[in-house]
Amino acid sequence: MSGNETVSAIVDAEKELAKMLFGLAVAISAIPLLLRLPVRPFGIVIDIAEFGFSFLILVSVWFGYWNVMSVLPMEDRTIVVLNIGLLFFVSIEPYLFYLNTTFDLSSHELLLNAASIGYALDMAGLMLILALFTQQLAMEERGLVPKEAMAQYKRLRDVLFLSAALFAITVLPSFWDVKLFGQPMRFIFWFIPLIISSARILSERGFQ
Numbered sequence: 001m002s003g004n005e006t007v008s009a010i011v012d013a014e015k016e017l018a019k020m021l022f023g024l025a026v027a028i029s030a031i032p033l034l035l036r037l038p039v040r041p042f043g044i045v046i047d048i049a050e051f052g053f054s055f056l057i058l059v060s061v062w063f064g065y066w067n068v069m070s071v072l073p074m075e076d077r078t079i080v081v082l083n084i085g086l087l088f089f090v091s092i093e094p095y096l097f098y099l100n101t102t103f104d105l106s107s108h109e110l111l112l113n114a115a116s117i118g119y120a121l122d123m124a125g126l127m128l129i130l131a132l133f134t135q136q137l138a139m140e141e142r143g144l145v146p147k148e149a150m151a152q153y154k155r156l157r158d159v160l161f162l163s164a165a166l167f168a169i170t171v172l173p174s175f176w177d178v179k180l181f182g183q184p185m186r187f188i189f190w191f192i193p194l195i196i197s198s199a200r201i202l203s204e205r206g207f208q
Contacts, residue, residue, distance in 0.1 A: 018069075021087050022062050028094040029054045032101060054097045056194060061090065061126055064160070068133040071145060079136070086129040089122050096122050105183070116186050117171045124168035127193070131160035163193040 029051060065086070072079060099115035134157040137145050145153055167190070169175070175186040 018065065018083075018087055021090050022058065022065075025090050025094050026055060026058050029058065029097060031094075032098055050101050053190075053194065054094070057123065058090070058093065060194075061130065064130045064156075065133075068130065068137060072133055072136055079133070082129050082132060086126060089125045089129070093119075093122055093126075100187075113176055116176070116184070120167050120170045120186065120190070123190075123193070124164045127160050127164035127167060131157050131164060134160055159196055163196050166193045166196075 032047070032051070069083075096115060096119040100112065100119055103112035103115060105112055134153055138150060138153040138157050170186045170189050175189060176184045178185045180188055
């Protein structure tokens with residue numbers, strides 16, 4: 001097998017691994033719905049809403065990932081390392097999200113605080129790597145995308161950097177200490193990147 005064939009085989013294996021990990025992450029995120037029975041009827045709505053949050057995050061990352069990887073060459077060593085890092089963050093997202101929905105604020109505050117910090121950093125890492133991937137496409141000298149689409153990719157890159165920053169900033173103690181509707185601001189603030197990510201999915205339709 002030649003060098004080019006070896007690289008191509010590795011790239012294909014990474015793509016298949018990515019498909020498996022994203023699908024597995026979504027499937028694992030749904031497991032708590034089966035294991036945790038709601039105490040009250042309204043608990044069904046809460047459980048589905050919590051799963052929906054994780055589902056939308058993973059789906060937005062998935063669309064962003066494949067939108068970039070369909071164009072970005074995988075032969076670059078840096079891209080390969082970043083890709084492995086992104087897949088790691090995707091793999092641990094269901095575990096960290098499960099901890100955030102399982103620990104109770106009143107009886108496991110320290111554990112919930114630690115789990116929420118871990119989730120915020122995980123999501124910040126996901127968004128940051130997607131932003132770095134998109135940055136490669138937005139570099140005119142690389143010529144990976146048409147010039148007329150360059151501005152769109154630059155805006156997408158900026159949105160991803162902003163999402164990463166919004167998740168990262170919530171690790172500050174003030175986002176845990178300040179409560180709104182009985183919940184730390186950290187949890188509520190996470191909906192801002194979610195809205196931005198959803199808007200990003202719609203905007204990406206124009207790239208196809």
